[in-house]
Amino acid sequence: MDAFRLLTRSTKLKPTSSASDSRLPSTGKAANPQLFRTAETDKLESAKNGKKRKRGAAIQQDEEDVPELDFFSSNKRPAASVTETAAATEDAEKVSAQDAASDDDDSMDEVERRTILNSHKIKVTDMRDLEEIQVQPTSTKESKKKKKKSKKEEAPTLSKKEQKRARRLFPEPLLNFKELRSKYKISSRLAENVAEQGFTVPTEVQLGSLPLLLGESSEPDLLVVAPTGSGKTLSFLIPVINKIVRHHHSNPDEHGILSVVVAPTRELASQIVNEGRKLVAGTGVKITLMRKGMRVGDNGDGNVLDENSEESSGSEDEGAESKPAKERANIPVTKSDILVTTPLMLVNALSANRTTTVATLPLVRSLVMDEADVLLDPLFREQTLDIWKACSHPDLRVGLWSATMGSNIEDLTKSTIRERLEDMGQKPSEPHPLLRLVVGLKDSAIPNIDHKLVYAATEQGKLMGLRQLLRPAAASASDIRLRPPFLIFTQTIPRAVALHSELKYDIPAEAGGSSRIAVLHSDLSDGQRSDIMRDFRKGEIWILVTTDLLARGVDFRGINGVVNYDIPNSAAVYVHRVGRTGRAGREGGIAVTYYTKEDIPYVKSIANIIDVSEKLRGGEEGEKSIQKWLLDALPNLSKNSKKDMKRHGVKARQAPRLTDKEDDGKGARGMRISTKSGFERRMENNKRGAIAASRNRKAAAAVSGNVSDTGSWAGLDD
Numbered sequence: 001m002d003a004f005r006l007l008t009r010s011t012k013l014k015p016t017s018s019a020s021d022s023r024l025p026s027t028g029k030a031a032n033p034q035l036f037r038t039a040e041t042d043k044l045e046s047a048k049n050g051k052k053r054k055r056g057a058a059i060q061q062d063e064e065d066v067p068e069l070d071f072f073s074s075n076k077r078p079a080a081s082v083t084e085t086a087a088a089t090e091d092a093e094k095v096s097a098q099d100a101a102s103d104d105d106d107s108m109d110e111v112e113r114r115t116i117l118n119s120h121k122i123k124v125t126d127m128r129d130l131e132e133i134q135v136q137p138t139s140t141k142e143s144k145k146k147k148k149k150s151k152k153e154e155a156p157t158l159s160k161k162e163q164k165r166a167r168r169l170f171p172e173p174l175l176n177f178k179e180l181r182s183k184y185k186i187s188s189r190l191a192e193n194v195a196e197q198g199f200t201v202p203t204e205v206q207l208g209s210l211p212l213l214l215g216e217s218s219e220p221d222l223l224v225v226a227p228t229g230s231g232k233t234l235s236f237l238i239p240v241i242n243k244i245v246r247h248h249h250s251n252p253d254e255h256g257i258l259s260v261v262v263a264p265t266r267e268l269a270s271q272i273v274n275e276g277r278k279l280v281a282g283t284g285v286k287i288t289l290m291r292k293g294m295r296v297g298d299n300g301d302g303n304v305l306d307e308n309s310e311e312s313s314g315s316e317d318e319g320a321e322s323k324p325a326k327e328r329a330n331i332p333v334t335k336s337d338i339l340v341t342t343p344l345m346l347v348n349a350l351s352a353n354r355t356t357t358v359a360t361l362p363l364v365r366s367l368v369m370d371e372a373d374v375l376l377d378p379l380f381r382e383q384t385l386d387i388w389k390a391c392s393h394p395d396l397r398v399g400l401w402s403a404t405m406g407s408n409i410e411d412l413t414k415s416t417i418r419e420r421l422e423d424m425g426q427k428p429s430e431p432h433p434l435l436r437l438v439v440g441l442k443d444s445a446i447p448n449i450d451h452k453l454v455y456a457a458t459e460q461g462k463l464m465g466l467r468q469l470l471r472p473a474a475a476s477a478s479d480i481r482l483r484p485p486f487l488i489f490t491q492t493i494p495r496a497v498a499l500h501s502e503l504k505y506d507i508p509a510e511a512g513g514s515s516r517i518a519v520l521h522s523d524l525s526d527g528q529r530s531d532i533m534r535d536f537r538k539g540e541i542w543i544l545v546t547t548d549l550l551a552r553g554v555d556f557r558g559i560n561g562v563v564n565y566d567i568p569n570s571a572a573v574y575v576h577r578v579g580r581t582g583r584a585g586r587e588g589g590i591a592v593t594y595y596t597k598e599d600i601p602y603v604k605s606i607a608n609i610i611d612v613s614e615k616l617r618g619g620e621e622g623e624k625s626i627q628k629w630l631l632d633a634l635p636n637l638s639k640n641s642k643k644d645m646k647r648h649g650v651k652a653r654q655a656p657r658l659t660d661k662e663d664d665g666k667g668a669r670g671m672r673i674s675t676k677s678g679f680e681r682r683m684e685n686n687k688r689g690a691i692a693a694s695r696n697r698k699a700a701a702a703v704s705g706n707v708s709d710t711g712s713w714a715g716l717d718d
């Protein structure tokens with residue numbers, strides 16, 4: 001068969017049975033959030049857990065007690081639970097401390113640890129040079145002993161395999177959330193706040209990373225690569241908050257920014273603050289979202305944060321920065337412990353919009369980089385490194401978290417840690433390792449979603465395919481069925497705008513009309529962006545057209561699917577985009593990727609990711625959507641073309657930015673997103689609406705007393 005015809009065959013589409021509708025992410029039924037485990041370790045873990053439960057179940061919740069999760073909203077907490085009462089905290093500290101004492105001697109032997117970590121596909125590695133590991137062994141007692149064994153002489157002769165083995169660590173895993181208090185002695189109020197989230201089982205990344213960050217060994221610098229939606233936020237927030245609670249106890253007079261969390265987008269930063277607020281309630285720790293106009297940096301009295309400007313939320317106003325110096329001096333200064341920020345926002349604040357040298361943040365002991373690979377990518381690298389270097393405390397620990405991490409990022413991390421120490425001329429109070437924790441296969445997509453790679457030939461073909469997708473009611477058995485809510489990704493802002501204006505009249509008035517579909521991108525104001533995010537989370541918007549702005553980190557729990565209307569610029573972007581569905585182990589999410597003739601050179605890396613994800617999932621060869629013939633037939637991309645694609649996307653879609661006047665909402669000519677004019681579609685839509693309304697009136701008259709279900713999603717009728 002001719003190679004082109006071969007390539008243009010779409011992957012096999014499995015009809016989605018109606019039964020699968022009942023297990024959609026939006027139905028809110030959270031499965032076990034762990035992606036990898038075996039029956040053998042289930043038994044081992046429950047045996048261990050059983051032993052502990054007998055001693056007291058203050059924090060661990062039983063399966064039956066778990067509240068059902070809402071249609072992609074955040075967990076609700078009873079108002080009373082968040083009131084900050086110091087007395088209650090103290091009482092709880094005493095009770096839980098008694099519990100804690102009874103659980104002390106429950107450590108596992110190395111075989112058990114290995115079994116559990118391996119079955120959850122958790123791999124912990126010491127990233128330092130072998131010589132360093134021998135001089136300063138850390139982590140578990142056993143690995144310490146091993147490494148002490150005259151490794152000095154052995155090191156130069158070790159084979160690569162042996163070196164790998166020497167670096168491998170098997171720390172104790174966290175079996176349940178109760179252990180946070182009983183074994184790791186975290187603040188009782190924090191432990192309660194975690195328990196109130198209603199989570200029953202720690203996810204793999206929590207299971208592996210929390211003991212490393214909370215254990216007795218010296219806190220490491222940590223690089224974590226774990227699947228999308230696997231609970232990394234909780235994994236870094238718990239240790240950061242706990243460290244600050246401890247700090248407040250031991251240094252009651254030292255207040256200021258003790259931790260900085262950096263995230264690439266405002267949407268993600270604000271989500272981290274929301275998660276953080278649930279965890280800090282009643283602990284005395286304060287978490288703040290960085291906003292324009294806030295004053296931060298060393299004023300000689302530690303780090304200050306001008307909170308007056310925080311109230312200027314959402315708007316683009318210049319806040320305190322624009323106020324005369326006299327007025328600014330009178331602004332009451334409140335101190336925050338955790339600052340969550342985008343890189344540019346903090347660097348601008350530290351350097352008066354790049355007009356001065358970057359001020360320091362001398363009290364910061366923890367720097368968390370969420371989506372670290374993108375923060376250290378050339379796009380943000382300079383700003384992120386400036387922040388890293390501004391954190392001048394010798395005992396700073398860094399955490400780098402993402403679902404994807406190239407080896408170049410690991411190298412950059414190692415060299416930055418080294419350079420920073422050299423520049424400072426001051427040694428940390430105790431030596432500590434740089435560890436790497438990987439869950440599953442590095443840089444792979446989650447195995448619990450269905451991937452569909454669909455050849456659409458042309459731009460028009462994609463639009464037709466998408467419209468087909470919007471009509472689940474009319475779909476035949478062989479079609480893909482995707483129920484809202486879902487996200488649609490495009491390559492550029494003009495294309496997102498154009499696709500939105502093309503689709504918005506497709507939604508019948510009786511189903512909510514154009515208000516059900518929205519577009520979100522970085523050209524919108526802060527206020528517009530947060531309104532759209534809020535409405536999508538509330539379920540008022542069903543379809544959100546967006547750019548890679550929302551590709552990373554953003555957690556809409558009940559999203560049923562993701563449509564890559566334009567193929568992603570890299571395999572990593574694919575992993576993050578599709579990871580917006582299938583969060584916390586939810587099954588039933590779908591990721592549809594359309595590709596055209598122009599895209600064929602770029603599809604192989606995506607097909608490979610899908611192939612690996614399907615292998616991780618297991619199942620029959622015939623059930624896989626990526627067949628071997630497709631992988632063999634797709635061309636490989638050169639290194640340079642990959643780089644070019646990562647930077648600019650598919651060339652043909654790089655629409656020159658149109659001015660507002662020129663923008664007809666349809667993007668550049670050759671790559672227009674349009675089948676009919678907006679006017680034609682509006683007229684058609686009005687006509688459809690009138691017919692449907694008249695049909696409804698007749699039906700309502702016939703069946704009196706029955707409430708019509710026009711608000712629910714039944715697809716878009718022709």
Ligand SMILES: Nc1ncnc2c1ncn2[C@@H]1O[C@H](COP(=O)(O)OP(=O)(O)OP(=O)(O)O)[C@@H](O)[C@H]1O
Pocket residue numbers: 030033199200201202203206226227228229230231232233234402403552553554555557579580583584
């Ligand atoms: N142990 C748990 N059990 C069930 N749900 C959990 C657990 N831990 C976290 N979650 C939920 O899982 C969802 C995803 O978590 P989070 O946003 O931290 O993922 P992530 O690993 O940071 O993903 P991404 O790589 O996409 O940023 C959240 O809704 C969170 O509340």
